[in-house]
Amino acid sequence: DTGVSQDPRHKITKRGQNVTFRCDPISEHNRLYWYRQTLGQGPEFLTYFQNEAQLEKSRLLSDRFSAERPKGSFSTLEIQRTEQGDSAMYLCASSPSRLSTDTQYFGPGTRLTVL
Amino acid sequence: AQKVTQAQTEISVVEKEDVTLDCVYETRDTTYYLFWYKQPPSGELVFLIRRNSFDEQNEISGRYSWNFQKSTSSFNFTITASQVVDSAVYFCALSDLKTTGANSKLTFGKGITLSVRP
Numbered sequence: 001d002t003g004v005s006q007d008p009r010h011k012i013t014k015r016g017q018n019v020t021f022r023c024d025p026i027s028e029h030n031r032l033y034w035y036r037q038t039l040g041q042g043p044e045f046l047t048y049f050q051n052e053a054q055l056e057k058s059r060l061l062s063d064r065f066s067a068e069r070p071k072g073s074f075s076t077l078e079i080q081r082t083e084q085g086d087s088a089m090y091l092c093a094s095s096p097s098r099l100s101t102d103t104q105y106f107g108p109g110t111r112l113t114v115l
Numbered sequence: 116a117q118k119v120t121q122a123q124t125e126i127s128v129v130e131k132e133d134v135t136l137d138c139v140y141e142t143r144d145t146t147y148y149l150f151w152y153k154q155p156p157s158g159e160l161v162f163l164i165r166r167n168s169f170d171e172q173n174e175i176s177g178r179y180s181w182n183f184q185k186s187t188s189s190f191n192f193t194i195t196a197s198q199v200v201d202s203a204v205y206f207c208a209l210s211d212l213k214t215t216g217a218n219s220k221l222t223f224g225k226g227i228t229l230s231v232r233p
Contacts, residue, residue: 001142033220042119042206042223056220089158095219103150104221106160 002026004107006092012113013082020078021110025050025094032075033104034067037089049075083113117142119209119214121224123150128197129232136227138207141224144168149183149190160206166190197231205227 005024013019025032030051035043046065047057051072061067064082069075079086089111093104118141128134140149150165164174166183174181178195194201208221 002208035221040225043221044223045220048220058193074184093160102219103162103165105162106152107158108157111158 004094004105006090006107006110008110009108010111010113011036012115014115015082015084017082018078018080019082019112020058020076021090021092022074022076023092023107024074025092026096026105029050029094029096029105030072031095031102031104032069033093033095034075034077035093037086037091037109043091046077049104077113082112084114087112089115117144117209117222119207119222119224121207121227123227124225125228125230127230129197130199133193133195134229134231136161136194136205136207136229137223138190138192139206140188140190142209142210148219149208150210150223151181151192152189152206152208152223154204154206154226156203163192194229197229199233202229202231211228 004026007022011019016085022097034046036046037043045058046061047067049069052069064080067077089109091106091109095102095104126134147168150206152160153163154160164181166193171183171185180193182191196227204226206223206226208223210221212215
């Protein structure tokens with residue numbers, strides 16, 4: 001059983017550019033989460049999906065951020081007009097069922113550097 | 116609001132020493148889950164343990180053990196006979212128990228960087 005995968009692993013971009021990250025959850029996991037982790041901090045929740053429905057967004061997710069999970073499988077996170085403050089590790093996690101108590105399993109993350 | 120405090124920021128030990136990582140949490144919920152994750156230099160968060168608020172039994176898994184004390188809102192993690200491969204950042208996290216279909220986002224502490232020297 002493969003784990004959560006994320007692509008790319010690293011992204012360097014110039015301020016003002018748009019970037020898109022992809023997350024492939026563990027097969028048949030219904031829930032998918034995005035977190036952001038800055039240097040020296042723990043991950044912070046951004047948003048989550050139950051199948052294809054985006055059910056909650058953190059106030060950290062400004063209007064420059066958008067996430068989709070069109071067929072309830074993989075998800076994309078897009079950042080428009082990137083800013084230097086967006087530099088962080090973006091982590092994706094999935095959990096196996098609709099139960100809120102299930103463990104979240106994390107991918108390796110995408111490290112974004114905005115120059 | 117939920118909060119997780121990991122007061123220790125960095126710990127350095129010599130191989131084979133025992134080390135305890137502290138975690139204190141705050142929540143108004145009566146039912147919740149606590150987690151520990153390990154983040155090695157590669158960056159991926161590795162799940163270690165999940166404990167619900169009704170189960171205060173200590174747990175041991177090999178060299179790892181966890182001490183959950185609801186009275187002091189603490190969920191501490193001990194590594195016995197530490198090894199160099201234990202070097203990583205360790206995160207404690209909290210999730211409240213909600214109805215099916217509702218979010219169970221994790222609230223993380225800031226992490227503890229453990230360095231185990233040979």
